[in-house]
Amino acid sequence: MATVFMKWLERRPADYDRGIRLLTLGRLEAMQHLIVEELVEQGMRVLEVGCGTGALTAAMAKAGANVSAIDISPGMLAEASRRIKKEDVEEHVDLQRMDAVMIDELFEPHSFDLIVSSLALSEMSERGRRYLLKSVRKLLTPDGKLAVLDEVRPTSGGSRLLFTLVRAPLQLLTWLLTRTTTHPLTNFEGVLTNSGFDWDLLSTEMAGSLRLYLATPVEQDESDRKPEMFRGRLNGARTLRTVLIDLWASLFRILPPYPQVKPGVYAVGEPGRDSPLLVTGNFELTVRRLVRAIEGELDAWILVVDSGGINVWCAAGGGFLTADKIIGALHISGLSEVLHHHALILPQLCANGVEGWRIREQTGWGVHWGPARAVDIPEYLARGRKKSDAMRWVTFPLRDRLEMTAVTLGFYALLILIPIAIFWRSIFWPTLIAMAALSAFYAVTLPWLPGRDGLAKSLPLALIALVGMLVYSTIWDPASIDVLFARAIGITALSVFIAAELQGMSPLMRGEQANWGWEAVIGGFLGLTYWLVPNLMGWR
Amino acid sequence: MSEGPNLGSLLAEHWHLARKLRSLEIHFAPERCKGLWQCYEVCPVGCWTPDYDVRCVVFRHGERCIACGACVLQCPERAIELR
Numbered sequence: 001m002a003t004v005f006m007k008w009l010e011r012r013p014a015d016y017d018r019g020i021r022l023l024t025l026g027r028l029e030a031m032q033h034l035i036v037e038e039l040v041e042q043g044m045r046v047l048e049v050g051c052g053t054g055a056l057t058a059a060m061a062k063a064g065a066n067v068s069a070i071d072i073s074p075g076m077l078a079e080a081s082r083r084i085k086k087e088d089v090e091e092h093v094d095l096q097r098m099d100a101v102m103i104d105e106l107f108e109p110h111s112f113d114l115i116v117s118s119l120a121l122s123e124m125s126e127r128g129r130r131y132l133l134k135s136v137r138k139l140l141t142p143d144g145k146l147a148v149l150d151e152v153r154p155t156s157g158g159s160r161l162l163f164t165l166v167r168a169p170l171q172l173l174t175w176l177l178t179r180t181t182t183h184p185l186t187n188f189e190g191v192l193t194n195s196g197f198d199w200d201l202l203s204t205e206m207a208g209s210l211r212l213y214l215a216t217p218v219e220q221d222e223s224d225r226k227p228e229m230f231r232g233r234l235n236g237a238r239t240l241r242t243v244l245i246d247l248w249a250s251l252f253r254i255l256p257p258y259p260q261v262k263p264g265v266y267a268v269g270e271p272g273r274d275s276p277l278l279v280t281g282n283f284e285l286t287v288r289r290l291v292r293a294i295e296g297e298l299d300a301w302i303l304v305v306d307s308g309g310i311n312v313w314c315a316a317g318g319g320f321l322t323a324d325k326i327i328g329a330l331h332i333s334g335l336s337e338v339l340h341h342h343a344l345i346l347p348q349l350c351a352n353g354v355e356g357w358r359i360r361e362q363t364g365w366g367v368h369w370g371p372a373r374a375v376d377i378p379e380y381l382a383r384g385r386k387k388s389d390a391m392r393w394v395t396f397p398l399r400d401r402l403e404m405t406a407v408t409l410g411f412y413a414l415l416i417l418i419p420i421a422i423f424w425r426s427i428f429w430p431t432l433i434a435m436a437a438l439s440a441f442y443a444v445t446l447p448w449l450p451g452r453d454g455l456a457k458s459l460p461l462a463l464i465a466l467v468g469m470l471v472y473s474t475i476w477d478p479a480s481i482d483v484l485f486a487r488a489i490g491i492t493a494l495s496v497f498i499a500a501e502l503q504g505m506s507p508l509m510r511g512e513q514a515n516w517g518w519e520a521v522i523g524g525f526l527g528l529t530y531w532l533v534p535n536l537m538g539w540r
Numbered sequence: 541m542s543e544g545p546n547l548g549s550l551l552a553e554h555w556h557l558a559r560k561l562r563s564l565e566i567h568f569a570p571e572r573c574k575g576l577w578q579c580y581e582v583c584p585v586g587c588w589t590p591d592y593d594v595r596c597v598v599f600r601h602g603e604r605c606i607a608c609g610a611c612v613l614q615c616p617e618r619a620i621e622l623r
Contacts, residue, residue: 354615508606514558
């Protein structure tokens with residue numbers, strides 16, 4: 001609560017202390033007194049971060065400490081300077097104006113026995129706070145301590161509700177008056193622990209919302225250090241969720257929303273400071289395949305970059321995965337502080353949209369093009385980041401063809417089967433069966449059908465399908481000439497659509513997207529024939 | 541009517557782009573090549589072959605090219621063009 005009014009009070013530094021005393025019912029003073037009594041000793045070197053009007057500064061100097069005090073507000077520093085003169089402790093106090101995050105630049109390592117902060121950390125951003133705590137570790141002497149006196153958001157449900165209810169109108173008022181808002185510390189204890197401190201609660205006041213922490217740096221096991229944007233460990237385990245997502249994606253992959261992984265740093269296995277770093281996009285299937293490819297084979301870090309939930313090849317080609325996105329993700333990842341090496345392994349198939357040399361230039365990291373397929377990564381690394389041509393070249397093997405067949409089937413189910421189910425129910429099952437059988441047949445025989453692209457291959461496919469249809473119609477289901485004709489038109493149309501589309505699902509297409517124009521023309525022609533011929537022949 | 545591109549013009553644009561993709565060809569200036577092998581590293585269809593003796597790549601299998609543009613993008617010497 002106090003800090004809400006503090007923002008307003010800050011405008012008039014001279015009245016600040018009176019206001020704070022009122023707002024904290026004098027408890028803040030008592031807690032500052034505790035700091036001086038319990039922690040400050042004669043001749044101690046103390047750094048005060050955010051000294052404000054210098055009340056605590058002067059008290060600590062009076063107790064015999066040599067105090068370096070910083071604040072970012074010139075008004076506050078002027079008031080502090082006046083007070084220090086008045087209290088006659090000038091030779092024991094060094095006042096400086098600076099942002100708290102700059103202390104590691106301006107003071108030598110291990111130069112303070114005590115670092116103190118009173119109602120200042122809550123004024124900083126979360127990132128600033130984490131950075132400051134890291135600097136504090138550097139600046140403290142081996143036996144040094146950190147004392148933090150600040151406003152804290154309660155963690156338990158009831159007191160948190162009360163805190164919020166009381167605080168909301170004050171927050172609104174502060175915002176109206178000053179257009180700013182304050183941020184009582186949230187989960188500060190967790191931040192302290194994560195930043196490498198052991199801590200005790202020396203004193204609490206104001207129903208637990210005003211707290212005095214005493215923290216000491218603990219030896220950090222540097223080999224176990226995690227990067228800033230670390231999000232956790234990934235494994236390739238099959239759960240109900242992954243099975244459902246895979247099922248959905250195997251039919252309707254091209255429909256958004258795409259299943260996504262939160263961008264950030266992940267671990268596979270138990271990576272250490274020398275483990276390789278693999279970059280990928282945030283399409284969930286991509287990440288899962290990568291994890292399954294390397295799990296058990298090696299320990300690695302994975303930097304998942306936001307690619308809009310799209311696979312790396314399409315995302316890079318479409319401008320969703322770019323060099324700048326990777327540079328940005330790497331910058332905030334905190335990986336450069338954790339890893340001994342500076343080598344990025346990019347998926348080869350994002351090279352159509354990510355300039356490797358630009359990442360190299362801007363970050364200084366080495367950029368290495370990994371293999372085209374994730375399954376080759378263990379071997380690629382075992383060879384010392386060397387690829388064979390087979391690892392470099394993209395193929396469209398049967399497994400992938402069948403997978404993509406399912407995707408096209410899902411797409412056509414929506415496009416063709418739903419209208420048929422509504423308007424032409426009698427041919428629904430024959431169409432579905434013909435479609436599935438043709439797709440599967442096409443997927444298997446694709447490499448042996450003549451022609452380079454799918455549209456050309458649709459001709460032999462249609463011929464084979466027509467023969468198959470005739471055999472079926474002769475042996476199992478003899479039909480009149482007009483029914484045979486209708487079947488021929490239908491099977492030809494399906495052949496063309498299926499053949500032209502499936503190749504477009506391979507990474508090897510080259511402008512096959514233009515085929516849809518021809519598909520439309522052929523479709524129109526077949527439709528016209530279907531309508532015209534029976535009339536001309538007098539079948540209807 | 542609503543403003544902005546309609547479905548027809550979107551499809552037309554898509555079609556033209558796809559058609560253009562088919563006519564694009566690789567133009568390689570070997571005198572600029574410094575033998576960094578980036579095109580060779582990233583080409584998914586094996587168009588490029590390194591000639592280690594003269595530290596220069598050879599555009600050997602043009603017929604395989606899918607005009608993905610990866611080699612163009614990765615060459616810091618701008619020795620490759622797709623037009």
